[in-house]
Amino acid sequence: MALTKIVRLGRKVVLEVVRQVDFGFYLDGLDLDDVLLPNRAIIGDAPEIGDEVEVFLYLDSEDRPVATMQTPLVQSGExxxxxxxxxxxxxxxxxxxxxxxxxxxxxxxxxxxxxxxxxxxxxxxxxxxxxxxxxxxxxxFIDGENHHRLKPREEVDIIIESETDLGRKAIVNNRWWGLLYKNELFEELSFGQSRKAWVQRVRNDGKIDLTLNPGKAGHDKSCELILAALREHGGRLDLHDKSQPEEIKKRLGISKGAFKKAVGTLLKKNVIRLQEAAIESV
CATH class of the missing domain: 2.40.50.140 (Nucleic acid-binding proteins)
Structure with a gap:
């Protein structure tokens, strides 16, 4: 048995025109039955029977599903x-x-x-x-548990929210909180502003650090190796700038010079902190 496709109210969908009446066209709304596209809601040329048209669905004043070719500024779930x-x-x-x-x-x-x-x-x-x-x-309506699968360098949609001591909070992909640090802000951002951003880092607790510069999205390979080692060892790594090059090479597979440069980068980004003879995750 073929399954009936579920059509959601509050979203844009593509539906087939099945018949015409004086006041508009009826579309095959699948599980919603036939849905009216009124003449006043048509943009451009009128469709023909059998055409597929992209429409937005909502309820009219009598709680009946109705379609429009107008594009809303926001859809359900956004x-x-x-x-x-x-x-x-x-x-x-x-x-x-x-x-x-x-x-x-x-x-x-x-x-x-x-x-x-x-x-x-x-x-x-x-x-x-x-x-x-x-x-x-x-x-x-925001997932405070950070149940996501976002990865460094991934492009996301954000909406700017409140300002904090660290930077600007933003809503990521209409579902999660993210943070743009002050040192990543090189332009004025206003409350409610929408724009593209990139995941710079995902913390151990799932919190999302963002950047507006795609070239800065994610850390370089040495930074990623250090962060992976920190995660593996509970957030603490007994390596530091006085550690022997052989020890760094053995444990991380990178040179001491690359290690020191990566540590400097992570410190500037407030990702790690220095402890006596060790580094720790923030």
């Missing part, structure tokens, strides 16, 4: 920095690029939203009525 266009008795309405504005209920507002101001929000389906809603209580 963060965005959006402007409030109206506040009424049920909450704030945000401009997310569609004719129908996005609701941020009062219960999902970290602070009371005001018209004309922009807020960082997370978009999801309300579990009670399946409508798409925005929440500025976004911390609860």
């Amino acid at each position: 963060f965005a920095f959006l402007k409030v266009v109206e506040v009424n008795k049920i909450g704030a309405f945000l401009d997310w690029g569609l004719d129908k504005h996005l609701l941020a209920p009062f219960a999902e507002q970290h602070v009371k939203m005001q018209p004309g101001k922009k807020y960082l929000v997370y978009v999801r389906q309300n579990p009670y009525d399946h409508r798409l809603v925005a929440s500025s209580k976004y911390n609860k």
